[in-house]
Amino acid sequence: MPLPSPTADLDRAEVDLLTHGYCIVADALSEAEVASLRGRLVEQAAAERRAGLAYEFGELSRDAGGENFTIPVAAEVDIPKHQFIGVLINKGTVFRDLVSHPVSDRTATALLGADWVLSAYDGSIVRPDGPQQALHTDQWWMPRPQARNQRQRPPGDVRRGEFHGTDIGPEDKLIAPAVSCTVGWTLTEFTAENGATRVVPGSHLSGEEPDPAQDYDNEAVCVEAPEGAMIMWDARTWHGMGKNRTEQDRIAINTVYNAPMARTQINWQVALLPDIREEASPELLARLGYMAWGGYYGRVGAADGDIARAQDVIGELA
Ligand SMILES: O=C(O)CCC(=O)C(=O)O
Structure with a gap:
């Protein structure tokens, strides 16, 4: 199978994602949408x-557990070489509308199922001379399959940077499925x-994390795409931002989607501004995890299909 290239064929994009761990959909956004975003x-x-x-x-620490992935820009820096603009859900109607884009919805649904939730939502501006990121996965926290006679690694103890280069096994070795994926919307x-x-x-099928000590220059390819494209990668795919060697900014929006059982990076119930919460459609709130999924008992929003509302909260009764 040839490596993915920009396509308007969503069936091909889906096959690319499943086969190679990423896909590129051209013209996912109109010129007007790109301009306003x-x-x-x-x-x-x-x-x-x-x-x-x-x-x-920031630098991804090579010591497991030493995560330092975003850092405030030092006061003496006028313009950061790379700038994250976090939690876009609060920062404009155009961003809220993008959550339900039919192209990303269809492709994420093919990988994760229809009930995916939004995990994170960031703008990313890589300025001239902006640095290259170390390759990483977006699912480093996923517990791995284990032998039944092995004591399990407590899932809550897993740290970014673990699980590389230890035991890539035979073709039929069991690996964890993708429970997350990321979209890069190319605004340039x-x-x-x-x-x-x-x-x-193909690294999404390795069952491993990349070794932080290696640059993988011989294995990595650049995902070139026109403005207005939707790039999606499986969270297991080894990836990272490239270095900007031009005089122009590389501008993108990254939306991360999780299967509904995986905790989202952003706690939307805390992060969503109250006025936006008030106006939000039930569909958007469901994508932000306000709807119970797989709940058991009659607590707040515990029935599938219920959106948790403040008026449903029951306090101490006598
Ligand atoms: O924007 C990109 O090219 C990749 C971003 C990325 O992998 C990250 O921010 O973790």
């Missing part, structure tokens, strides 16, 4: 910088020169 994102990014609230990515073209995402095709 990019305009709002750039405006928000500038305002966060002025307010001293800008974040950029992605090229090898401007820091297109690097991925190792």
Whole structure:
């Protein structure tokens, strides 16, 4: 099978995702949608910088557990080389509308099932000379299959950076399924020169994390895509942002989707601004995990299909 290239054929995109661990859908966004998403994102990014609230990515520590993935930009830096603009759900109607985009919905549903929830939602501006990220997966926390006579690694003890280079086994070795995936919405073209995402095709089926000490230059390919594309990668796929060697910004939005049993990166019940919560459609609230899934008893929103509402909360009764 040839490696993925931009396509408008959603069936092919699905096969690419399952086979190679990533896919590229061209023209997923119209020119007008790109312009309004990019305009709002750039405006928000500038305002966060002025307010001293800008974040950029930090080095992924090589010591298991030493995660330091986003850091506030030091006060003396005028413009960070890479800027994350987090929790976009609160930062514009255009971002809220994107959550239910039919192309990402269809492709995420093919991988995770129809009840996926939004896990994280960030803007990402890689500026000239913006650095290359170490390859990583977005599902490093997933408990791995184990031999039945083995004592289990307590799942809550797993830390980013574990599980690399230890036991890649035979073809029929059991591996964990994907329970998460990420979309990169390209608001500018992605090229090898401007820091297109690097991925190792097929790595989603390795059952391993990449070794942080290696750069994988021989295995990784750049996911080149036109403006307005939807790139999706399986969370097990080894990937990372490339270095921007051009004079222009590489601008994207990253939306992370989880299967409904996996805890989301962002606690939306805390993060969602109250006025946005009030206005949000039941469909959006369901994607933000306000709907019970697989619940058992009659507690708040415990029945499948119920959206948890403040008025459903029962306190101490006498
Ligand atoms: O934006 C990209 O190219 C990849 C981003 C990424 O992998 C991350 O932020 O963890």
